[in-house]
Amino acid sequence: MGERAVLAEVADLSAVVRLHAALAADPLDGVDDLVPAARTVLIAFDPLRTSASAVAAWVRAAATGDPDAAPPGPLVEIATRYDGADLDDTAELLGIRADELIARHGAAEWMVAFTGFAPGFAYLVSADWPFDVPRLDRPRLRVPAGAVGLAGAFSGAYPRDTPGGWRLIGSTDAVLFDPEAVDPVLLAPGSRVRFVPLRERAHVVGPREPDSTTPTSGRPDAAAFSSAGDSSPHVARSSTAGAAPGPALRILAPGPLVTVQDLGRPGRAALGVARSGALDRGALRIANRLVGNAESAAALEITLGGFSARAVHDCWVAVTGAVADVRVDGRGVSAYAPVRLARGAELTIDPARAGLRVILAVRGGVAAESVLGSRSTDILARLGPPPLRAGDLVHAGFATGEVPAVDGFPRSIPSAVLEVGLRPGPRADWFTPASVDALTDASWTVSTDIDRIGIRLDGPVLERTRRDELPSEGMRPGAVQVPPHGRPVILLADGPVTGGYPVIGVIPDAALDALAQVRPGDRVRFRRA
Structure with a gap:
C-alpha cells in the first residue's frame, strides 16, 4: 500500500480480530498505526525506522502464533x-x-x-x-x-x-x-x-471502571467544541492559559474556504480518525519558518484566494502556496517573505492565478482549540475548529524564534500538467491489464469534484476483471480508488480511513503536496515509481 504501509489479507473477520490482537500485543518499532477492517489489517509504518520487509516478517510471525495468546479486551x-x-x-x-x-x-x-x-x-x-x-x-x-x-x-x-x-x-x-x-x-x-x-x-x-462522579460511558460528558468568543460567532483561539496573548487578524472576506491546519493527527486511523492537516505541508513549513515559528505550527489554509483580513494588533505574516497577488493597504508585497502588518492594516490575497491553496502563517502560530493533538480542521469528520467566516478573529500564540531576514525564498509555480509517481496498489489485479496500462498512459483531467477529501480524475474508464464487492479495508492519503463509475479518485488528508473501492495504485507521500495545488481543468500524468 505505497511506501509507508502494507495490507495483510486474511481469510475472514475472525482471523482479522486474532491478527490485530497479536500485532497489538507485540508491537514493532517503527509501526505507527494498525487498522483492522473486514478481511485485512493495514499496517502503517515509518520507512526511516523500519522497512516493508521487516513489517511483513512481523505480520507473518504474528499470524502463525498462538491464536489464544492475546488477552481478551476490556x-x-x-x-x-x-x-x-x-x-x-x-x-x-x-x-x-x-x-x-x-x-x-x-x-x-x-x-x-x-x-x-x-x-x-x-x-x-x-x-x-x-x-x-x-x-x-x-x-x-x-x-x-x-x-x-x-x-x-x-x-x-x-x-x-x-x-x-x-x-x-x-x-x-x-x-x-x-x-x-x-x-x-x-x-x-x-x-x-x-x-x-x-x-x-x-x-x-x-x-x-467509573467512579461515583463518572457517567456510565466511563468518561465525563464532553461539550461540543465551540469557538465562540469576543464579538464573532467563530473565533480560532487557544484553550491553554497564556497561549493566546491577543487577536492578530479579523477576517473581512474568507473566500470559498478558510480552515486552520497544522501537520495533522497521524497515527489515529485505528480510531477512525484521518490524518488531516495542511494538504501542502511544504508550503506550511516554509510559511512558518519565514515568521520564526516551529514548522508544525498551525496556520490558515485558504482555498483559491479572494481573502482579506485586518490586523487587530501589530503582527508578522507570511503567504506561501498557490500563486496569488498579495497586498497590504492596496500596495503589493512579496509572497514567500515575512511581512509586517501594523495595527489596522488590511491584508488582501487575490484569487490564485496558479495553484489552489494558499497558506497564511502568523507569527506565534494560529492559536486554535487542539483536538486529539492537532489544531487541524477535518472537513469529513467535523473535527477541529469550524471554517472561518467574515468577522471571525484569528488569535496568535506566543512567538519564540526570531523573524528571519529574508528578501526572497526559492519557489516553483504550480504547473497545469502535473506528473507524479505511482506504485501498484493492493487491488491492481482487480482491473484488466489494459486499464492498468491506461492509468500511466493516459493524461487525466482534474474534475470539479475536488476538495480536502479527494480528487476525482476524468479520463478513460478503468474496467474491472472482478465485479464482486470489496469488503471495507484500510485506506491512506495517496490511495487511488476506483468507484463503480470507473474514474480514479485520489484520497487526500481528510479522506476516510477505511473504504470499499479497490485501490489500483498509491501515490508516494512526497507527491501529495503537489497534488494539493491542482485545480479543476489541470491535467495529471502518472509515471511508475
Missing part, C-alpha cells in the same frame, strides 16, 4: 433503550418477535472488530448472533447520535449525527467518541461489548 457495557424506529420491522424481517430480538441482542457478547465510517464508529461482531440483517434500501440522511443499529452480521452505535443505512433498533446516551478525552474512543478494536437494557445498571469493567 468489557464495556452500554446502557441501551430498545426504542429504535426499525425494531419491529427488523424483527419481522428476521421472522422473530421484537422481544426475542431484544433478548438475543442484549444477551450476546460482542467484540469490536474494527472502526471506520466516522471517528469512534465500531463494527461489532458476535459468535452469539446468528442473523444477517440487510441494510435499508434507502439510507437515512440523518441518523442521530447514540442510535444502535444492525447491518449484515454487525451491530454498532452511531457516535454522532451522520447519514446511515443501518436498521435502528435502539439508542444509548453513552459518550462513544470524546475528542477531549485521554482515550477518545469508547469502543476501541478488541474491546468486548454488551448492550444492557436501560433498566439494568450499566458500567465499564477494567481500565474504564
Whole structure:
C-alpha cells in the first residue's frame, strides 16, 4: 500500500480480530498505526525506522502464533433503550418477535472488530448472533447520535449525527467518541461489548471502571467544541492559559474556504480518525519558518484566494502556496517573505492565478482549540475548529524564534500538467491489464469534484476483471480508488480511513503536496515509481 504501509489479507473477520490482537500485543518499532477492517489489517509504518520487509516478517510471525495468546479486551457495557424506529420491522424481517430480538441482542457478547465510517464508529461482531440483517434500501440522511443499529452480521452505535443505512433498533446516551478525552474512543478494536437494557445498571469493567462522579460511558460528558468568543460567532483561539496573548487578524472576506491546519493527527486511523492537516505541508513549513515559528505550527489554509483580513494588533505574516497577488493597504508585497502588518492594516490575497491553496502563517502560530493533538480542521469528520467566516478573529500564540531576514525564498509555480509517481496498489489485479496500462498512459483531467477529501480524475474508464464487492479495508492519503463509475479518485488528508473501492495504485507521500495545488481543468500524468 505505497511506501509507508502494507495490507495483510486474511481469510475472514475472525482471523482479522486474532491478527490485530497479536500485532497489538507485540508491537514493532517503527509501526505507527494498525487498522483492522473486514478481511485485512493495514499496517502503517515509518520507512526511516523500519522497512516493508521487516513489517511483513512481523505480520507473518504474528499470524502463525498462538491464536489464544492475546488477552481478551476490556468489557464495556452500554446502557441501551430498545426504542429504535426499525425494531419491529427488523424483527419481522428476521421472522422473530421484537422481544426475542431484544433478548438475543442484549444477551450476546460482542467484540469490536474494527472502526471506520466516522471517528469512534465500531463494527461489532458476535459468535452469539446468528442473523444477517440487510441494510435499508434507502439510507437515512440523518441518523442521530447514540442510535444502535444492525447491518449484515454487525451491530454498532452511531457516535454522532451522520447519514446511515443501518436498521435502528435502539439508542444509548453513552459518550462513544470524546475528542477531549485521554482515550477518545469508547469502543476501541478488541474491546468486548454488551448492550444492557436501560433498566439494568450499566458500567465499564477494567481500565474504564467509573467512579461515583463518572457517567456510565466511563468518561465525563464532553461539550461540543465551540469557538465562540469576543464579538464573532467563530473565533480560532487557544484553550491553554497564556497561549493566546491577543487577536492578530479579523477576517473581512474568507473566500470559498478558510480552515486552520497544522501537520495533522497521524497515527489515529485505528480510531477512525484521518490524518488531516495542511494538504501542502511544504508550503506550511516554509510559511512558518519565514515568521520564526516551529514548522508544525498551525496556520490558515485558504482555498483559491479572494481573502482579506485586518490586523487587530501589530503582527508578522507570511503567504506561501498557490500563486496569488498579495497586498497590504492596496500596495503589493512579496509572497514567500515575512511581512509586517501594523495595527489596522488590511491584508488582501487575490484569487490564485496558479495553484489552489494558499497558506497564511502568523507569527506565534494560529492559536486554535487542539483536538486529539492537532489544531487541524477535518472537513469529513467535523473535527477541529469550524471554517472561518467574515468577522471571525484569528488569535496568535506566543512567538519564540526570531523573524528571519529574508528578501526572497526559492519557489516553483504550480504547473497545469502535473506528473507524479505511482506504485501498484493492493487491488491492481482487480482491473484488466489494459486499464492498468491506461492509468500511466493516459493524461487525466482534474474534475470539479475536488476538495480536502479527494480528487476525482476524468479520463478513460478503468474496467474491472472482478465485479464482486470489496469488503471495507484500510485506506491512506495517496490511495487511488476506483468507484463503480470507473474514474480514479485520489484520497487526500481528510479522506476516510477505511473504504470499499479497490485501490489500483498509491501515490508516494512526497507527491501529495503537489497534488494539493491542482485545480479543476489541470491535467495529471502518472509515471511508475
